[in-house]
């Protein structure tokens with residue numbers, strides 16, 4: 502494929518309209534980013550009620566800044582919510598497919614939504630259109646979409662249409678979706694034709710980000726590799742945390758020392774209760790299943806998954822040691838979302854921890870700044886509170902399960918008075934352990950030095 506390609510050669514429209522199919526997290530962020538960069542974006546969401554609410558500017562996800570931006574784009578007409586897929590395809594040269602790919606029972610991504618869209622598109626596809634897969638899908642999905650469209654064409658006895666399928670994985674983080682999609686660190690594009698390369702370069706021309714062009718299989722694997730590498734980094738530091746506890750070291754110091762090596766970097770070295778969310782758990786298991794389907798057992802990823810699966814148990818073990826019998830004990834869990842700045846509880850480690858506590862016979866009280874209702878739907882037998890101080894009343898122990906920065910600023914002296922016991926298990930190493938021990942708590946983080954010992958060694962005159 503040539504490096505520099507002239508779009509006129511392919512008769513591409515100067516003013517590209519862009520389509521986005523599926524308005525979940527990725528679809529909404531993609532639409533907003535493209536519209537903010539001057540594109541005319543036509544969207545289609547198959548859930549009519551959701552689409553209706555979005556037409557009024559109501560965005561069905563919590564993401565700082567996105568509702569205002571989306572509403573603004575709808576009001577100015579740079580984003581249009583179409584009634585049908587056909588309407589989107591009528592105007593758009595490039596159509597991004599951002600439908601969900603939830604894990605099937607064997608861990609492999611369920612591609613039924615992608616299949617549905619491909620089937621529906623077949624009848625309305627136009628000459629030279631580029632279908633861009635934004636959803637995270639296995640490498641062979643590219644061929645699957647192409648074959649589905651061609652098969653449908655034959656079934657409907659339509660004349661063959663010359664179209665392209667391309668791949669453009671999304672790397673945005675929940676909680677930072679606006680920044681990540683408006684100013685991506687890189688835009689990875691997988692294509693198998695010059696025409697698709699030109700179209701995508703044109704679409705992304707206003708973005709001040711490097712466009713990394715490659716083949717479609719590699720592009721899809723960049724997404725899996727990035728998420729699995731970050732998940733492995735987290736499991737690695739969590740494993741180091743265990744070793745630190747056994748050896749008497751402090752994982753935050755180990756991470757600090759490691760991170761000054763620019764080859765290692767600072768990010769994703771925060772030890773804790775493990776990773777959750779809709780991406781890392783799905784994509785690690787997804788890549789495992791992709792590897793296995795190709796006859797290869799991905800050992801490193803398998804280890805990352807298994808370290809993560811038992812990481813929340815570390816908090817339960819600490820509670821058993823510090824509180825004694827969990828049966829009948831009251832434990833307050835602070836944080837329900839899978840990470841801070843989101844209301845998302847999908848694969849949240851906090852909910853796994855709560856299930857474990859309930860199984861052990863504990864009474865659980867819980868708080869989150871954003872997502873009490875989401876959690877209530879999954880775990881009804883928990884007392885939920887919108888106020889963290891109310892949540893801790895009468896409890897034997899508090900566990901920090903989500904890294905909400907606000908927990909750091911709570912009045913911990915007041916919390917101590919409200920609690921029955923004095924145990925804090927800081928599952929996200931968020932609090933100042935020495936300070937809490939100074940307030941009379943028995944404090945343990947994940948892989949940290951034992952501040953309780955420091956306090957007991959201190960002379961009364963210190």
Ligand code: UGA
Nearest residue numbers: 671672673674675769770771773775776777778780839840
């Ligand atoms: C992740 C990736 O970071 C994005 O680049 C990617 O686009 C996205 O998945 C996706 O595939 O859609 P996200 O799931 O929003 O983004 O969340 P992260 O900020 O990556 O955090 C994931 C989990 O790792 C959280 O549970 C967080 O608490 C945990 N984590 C993160 C740690 O335990 N330690 C760390 O040092 C960092």
